Each structure stands twice: as structure tokens, then as C-alpha cells.
Amino acid sequence: MPFNITSVKTSSNGVWQGDNPLNFAFPLLIVQTALIIAVSRFLAVLFKPLRQPKVIAEIVGGILLGPSALGRNMAYMDRIFPKWSMPILESVASIGLLFFLFLVGLELDLSSIRRSGKRAFGIAVAGITLPFIAGVGVAFVIRNTLYTAADKPGYAEFLVFMGVALSITAFPVLARILAELKLLTTQIGETAMAAAAFNDVAAWILLALAVALAGNGGEGGGEKKSPLVSLWVLLSGAGFVVFMLVVIRPGMKWVAKRGSPENDVVRESYVCLTLAGVMVSGFATDLIGIHSIFGAFVFGLTIPKDGEFGQRLIERIEDFVSGLLLPLYFATSGLKTDVAKIRGAESWGMLGLVVVTACAGKIVGTFVVAVMVKVPAREALTLGFLMNTKGLVELIVLNIGKEKKVLNDETFAILVLMALFTTFITTPTVMAIYKPARGTHRKLKDLSASQDSTKEELRILACLHGPANVSSLISLVESIRTTKILRLKLFVMHLMELTERSSSIIMVQRARKNGLPFVHRYRHGERHSNVIGGFEAYRQLGRVAVRPITAVSPLPTMHEDICHMADTKRVTMIILPFHKRWNADHGHSHHHQDGGGDGNVPENVGHGWRLVNQRVLKNAPCSVAVLVDRGLGSIEAQTLSLDGSNVVERVCVIFFGGPDDRESIELGGRMAEHPAVKVTVIRFLVRETLRSTAVTLRPAPSKGKEKNYAFLTTNVDPEKEKELDEGALEDFKSKWKEMVEYKEKEPNNIIEEILSIGQSKDFDLIVVGRGRIPSAEVAALAERQAEHPELGPIGDVLASSINHIIPSILVVQQHNKGHVEDITVSKIVSESSLSINGDTNV
Helix, strand or coil: CCCCHHHCCCCCCCHHHCCCHHHCHHHHHHHHHHHHHHHHHHHHHHHHHHCCCHHHHHHHHHHHHCCCCHHHCHHHHHHHCCHHHHHHHHHHHHHHHHHHHHHHHHHCCHHHHHHCHHHHHHHHHHHHHHHHHHHHHHHHHHHHHHCCCCCCCCHHHHHHHHHHHHHCCCHHHHHHHHHHCCCCCCHHHHHHHHHHHHHHHHHHHHHHHHHHHHCCCCCCCCCCCCCHHHHHHHHHHHHHHHHHHHHHHHHHHHHHHHHCCCCCCCCHHHHHHHHHHHHHHHHHHHHHCCCHHHHHHHHHHHCCCCCHHHHHHHHHHHHHHHHHHHHHHHHHHHHHCCHHHCCHHHHHHHHHHHHHHHHHHHHHHHHHHHHHCCCCHHHHHHHHHHHCCCCHHHHHHHHHHHHCCCCCHHHHHHHHHHHHHHHHHHHHHHHHHCCCCCCCCCCCCCHHHHHHCCCCCEEEEEEECCHHHHHHHHHHHHHHCCCCCCCEEEEEEEEEECCCCCCHHHHHHHHCCCCCHHHHHCCCCHHHHHHHHHHHHHHHCCCCEEEEEEEEECHHHHHHHHHHHHHHCCCCEEEEECCEECCCCHHHHCCCCCCCCHHHCCEECCHHHHHHHHHHHHHCCCEEEEEECCCCCCHHHHHHCCCCCCCCCEEEEEECCCHHHHHHHHHHHHHHCCCCCEEEEEEECCCHHHHHCEEEEEECCHHHHHHCCEEECCCCCHHHHHHHHHHHHHHHHHHHCCCEEEEEECCCCHHHHHHHHHHCCCCCEEEEECCCCCCHHHHHHHHCCCCCHHHHHHHHHHHCCCCCCCCEEEEEECCCCCCCCEEEEEEEEECCCCCECCCEEC
16 A cells, blocks of 8 residues: 555545545544454354353454454455554554553452462462473474574573463453352462462563563664663663552552542542553653553552552443453454464474473473372362463563564464463363362251251351341341350352453452451442441351351352352351342331332342342252341331340241241241240131132243242142141240240131231231242132242232332242252132142142
């Protein structure tokens, strides 16, 4: 193209005036950016089933758009990616890279590397040393094979570049893969993250060394610079790091303190100051002769990790940087990669050699040291594959090498393909090798069963979304904590959604501190310290052993984390928060049946969380209770209570019959043992009219499943069920008769009776069974259109927002030992005998 870069104008006069916008810098940049993002997002969707990180899609996208595939058509290449436009595209991409490395520095907690202990340190050292040495060996072969005498780079810089290229672990990419595989909060995940963080820091130091050496005029001819230049560059770089950590770090502490006031507003001026600091640091290292990204990375390290300020910075710049600018950087790497340059058996042999050396060095080095520090062999091998993740930092190294003329086109293409391959194999291999040990379902996993063995402690897993759930859960647990059996162990699981945004990773890093996730790190992060802080105070009262856990997962697989944790911790009951929550004053301001009013509109955390609950109810390895919170344990409720303690004082257990109701009455019995709790049991008896009529339940049409209740498809012997119900009630009365009030009712209209209980102000909490093996009365409600089918017919009536119910509701489901499938049903009334095949008669 006859374009002179100096004569390129920024914007065109438009097509009507005869200008082609693609001959102008800015319109062309817009087209390039749109094309790159469209292709990389499309590939990300394609690779999603393979659970590949986004980086893979972005690099492959760049390679497809570049000379390896589409770029073979020269007309397309000259029109969309002409040579004169590349410096502009690369400059914009480099801004993205600069800020991304600032984010990486910001997310890398140096203190966690120090704390991670000798094990992670040893694994990281082995994971760098062996591949580095192997890389140096390969470098000799490649330098003699793929380079002509004219373009051979200097020995020192080429050896260091190859060593660094083979020994790097991509910290951000690894974090993403671990989160996808649900290994982030496991022992192996923590070790891998700590080792990768250390590896990252070491890689930057080696890269600085390589760049300093490369600046020493090793390009074929050219004037030879003094070897002292490299030394000056290195010393200046070291001086820069010391200056940043000694002088700038305390300054940034002050800025962070001033920049995150209590009223949730981060001062704009401090954010701008910090962003300008990224640019200045980048310029400073460029001036020294080390790449500008090094400065941005070190500046990221200086920002305090424990306040709101860092989190807010990430939120401000991350989407723009990682969503828009960073794909451009990967794409420019792909555009420079010409796979066609790898010609002949010799070159392909080199590619094979590089891949094998990179994998073997990293995996063997990590494996040997991990086994030496007593990591089981399977876990050690998994660690090796995890540490073999390349990706982002690898590409930066390769691009700098190409820029400095240390790597030629062929070597560059070989190393890019190596980075792609090693990252691509990580997820499938780890999934194949590492199967976390899953406990078998204990037969005595119900509350009823654990009641018999007084030696065994009651273990409860309480899940929560945020601070709003804390007081109600503490209230509920305090009521279950009997005074006789003090052995109650509470696992508090803070559920956090892992989104596309990588700053979720920083949450995860902070989530694992001494088993008390957020207390230590989020002193200023009010939301998180509130979440665990409440339980921490509760634990210090000496009433319960509390162990906080954090689950960071995409919502579609969150239930796996919850069920796995319940399994490994041998939990007896999982308590889930309902996806809707009413304000604390709701019960007190809306006892009139005058309809309407904003207080009656619940706060909804989203349909995604509702699906999490439904999946846990379906797959749980133990009993489950869903808490519909209407201000349980609120300040107001505490001031109304006699001694101001945070306990549910008036509990009503509604009993119809069936395993879920038996479980709820067992729970009621535990609550009755608490001196401050008054329990009322209301048993609904079967009316004569229903005794003579069998209720046939047919599977609901698939279209209406969302609106129908689910019942178990197991063969029910009604006589046996009745016997079990009577036995449970007799047992209950014999143990707690003096402590509880027991009533029996035989109402004409069940729903009206239940609503009258719910609308009265006599109770703080109503406990009901989910009713999956329903009694005849509950089965008769199957034809109702369900608002929340997962709560069962009775729970749904009480949880409905239009019924003006005042107390909170706890819906209990007993562990289904046989793991029988439940099906959604609709009702037909007939005079048939009891049988269960396609239909279910009750």
C-alpha cells in the first residue's frame, strides 16, 4: 500500500465526500476492535463446554484473523490489518496491557506468598528451576537450527528468554481454571495459587533481566554497547522497585485510607491520581530500559489489599480493560503468529521438542518436590499440570522477545503454539486425574438418626448470601442449640457468585485466611466483615463451634459446592436462605389485612439463587431446611424478647405426616429443649370425607412443571407411614410433653386454617415439612397453582407474598436415603384403591 505512516489522518470526511474510512486511522481501529472482539467472544462460547479459559479463545481468534488463516488473503490483510495500522492497534492494546498488569499486581498479595509456607515455596522453586534449565538446553538447539548466521541473537539474552518462556506459570489464568474446576478453596488450589504467585514474581525478575540483556545490542550488526549498560539497567530497575516499596507504598496506604470513606463513595480525585500513577510508573521503567508493563505491575503491588479502595479500583477499570482492550493485545499476538513459517520436518520437530520440554520440565519438577513434601502422588501430579498453565504472561514475554529481535518469526510461532497447547490441556487433564474424595452417604444422616447417638455432635451447614442473612441464621441456630447437648458444630458458608470478571479472583484470595474468610482481610470491607463478624461474635460467646467457609462458584454449579461440603464435613442438616427476603419491620407493620404497602414486597436476590436452592434440595446428601426470613432475629425482635437474647421464642410446628414432617417435629423437639423457646405442635388430622376418597396424583404435563409440586415416586405403604407418624409423635410427646403445647385439629378448609396460624401474631417461626410423601390432606392441595413449588404445598402457602403472613417459615426436607426421583404432579380425585405406577395414590 502506498501509505506513509506520517501522512495517515485520524478521521475521514465520510463516504459521501469520496473518502474510504478504512484508509484512516480511527475508523479502521474501530473496525479492527469490533472484529477482534466478535471473533474472540464467539470462540469463547465454542470453547466453554471444554471449560477453557477466555485467553485461549482470544489467542486462537488472533491466529485465525492473522496470516495463519484469513490473512493468507492479501486483499483482506491490506484492507483490515494493513502494516501502517499495526503500531496504532498495538499502542491501544498496550494501554490495556499496562492496566491489566496493574490489576495483576493489585490482586497479588505479597503477604500471602510469605504466609504460604515452605511447601508452596519449594514447589514454586522446582517449578521454575527445572524448566528454566531445560529451556536453556533447548535454546542451544533452536539457535543453531532456526537462525541464520546474520540474525542470530546474543547467547545470554536468548538463553534467558527461552528459559523464562518455558518456566512461567500464568497466575491470572490459573486462578480462573481453579475456580472453574472448584479447586480454588481446596488444599491443592491454595498451594497452586501460592506457588503460582511466587512463580509470577520470579518470572518478572527474570524478564527484567532478559530485557536488560536484550537491550545490549545483540542484534547481528549494529553498534555493540558496553556490557555495563545491562548492569546499569538492572541496578536502576532494582532501585525503582525499592523506591516503589519504600516510598510509594506508604503514600498509597494514605491515599487508600483517604480514598475510601465510610459513606461508600470513593473520591474521584484519588482514583484519577492512582490511574495517572500507573502511566507514570510505566514510563519510568520504559525510561530505565525495562518494559513499561513492569512499572505498572510493581505499582499494583504498592496498593493496600485490605480496604475498599483496591476493590473499587478493580471495579472501575476492569470491565473496560479485560473486556475491550486486553483481547486486542492477544489478537495482536495472534496477528504476528504465522504458523506457515513453521516449515519442514525440522521446524515441526522443534515445536514437538519445545512442547515436550516445557511440559516435562514443569510437571516433573513440581511433581518430584511435591512428593518430597508429602503431597499424595495424584495431587502432586495435578499440581504439576496446574503449574504448567501458560497464557497471558507467556505472551507478553514472547512479544517483548519479538520486539527486541531476540525471537524470529518461526521461533515466535513455535512458542505461541506451545503456550496454547500447555494451557489447553490443563483443564481436561486435571479433570481426568484429580477426583476429590467424596464421602459416601451415611445412612444415619438425618436429625432423627443423630438424635439417638448422644456422642455424635450435631453438624449444621448454614449458607448465606450476605449480611442480611446473618441475624436470622444466628437466631435459628441458637434456638436449635440445646442446653443439654452443647456439641453443635456450625459451618457457615458464604456463597459468592463467580462471574466472568476476574476480580472475583481477588475475593477468593481474600476468602481463604485462617479458615475465617473475611474477618481478617476485610476490616474496612463492611459487607464482608459483617457476614462473618456476626458469627465470630457468636462463637466468642462460647456457645457454638463456628467454622466459616467461602464458596465462589458460577450459580449453575454452586449446589455442587454446597453438597460436596455437606458430604465432606458429615453434616446433618443444610440451612438455605430463601431467594426472597422481607424487611424486619414487615411483620409488625402489616398485620392488618388491608393489602398493599411496600413493606409487603420482598427483596428478591434473583432467580439464579432460587435454582441453586432447588438443585440442593434435589441432590443434598443430608436433610435440608429452607428459611423464609421475615425479620427473624432482627433488632426489633430482640428488644421484644424477654432477655434481649437473639433466639426465636415462639415456634409452631405443623404436622400432617410423612418423612419431612417427622423431621420437622424432630427439629421442634430440639428447640423445645432450649429454656427460652416455647414450642407449639399443631397436628392436622385426616377428615372422614378424605379417608374414604383416594387422591390420585398423575405426572404433570411437562409444560406446567414450574407451577406444580414435586412428590416422591416411591412405593408408599400408607399403613406403615401412619405407624411411623404415630411412633414419631409418641416419641416426641414422651420426651418433651411438659415443655411443649400440643394441639390437634380437623379443619374443613386446610388453607384457611394454615393462613389463620400464619396471620396471627402468636409465633416468630413456623416449621413445616416439605411434604414430598404427602398425607391425603396435603395431596389434595396438588391442584393448586404453585408459586414456589420447591417449598411443597404448605410451605408455599405460608411463603406467598400475597397472604400477609407474619412469622418466618422454615421448610424441612428429610434426607431421601434411596435417592428416589421426585416428579411434578397434578391431581385427579377418584374412588380407586392405592397403587403406584405412573400415578400416585395417597
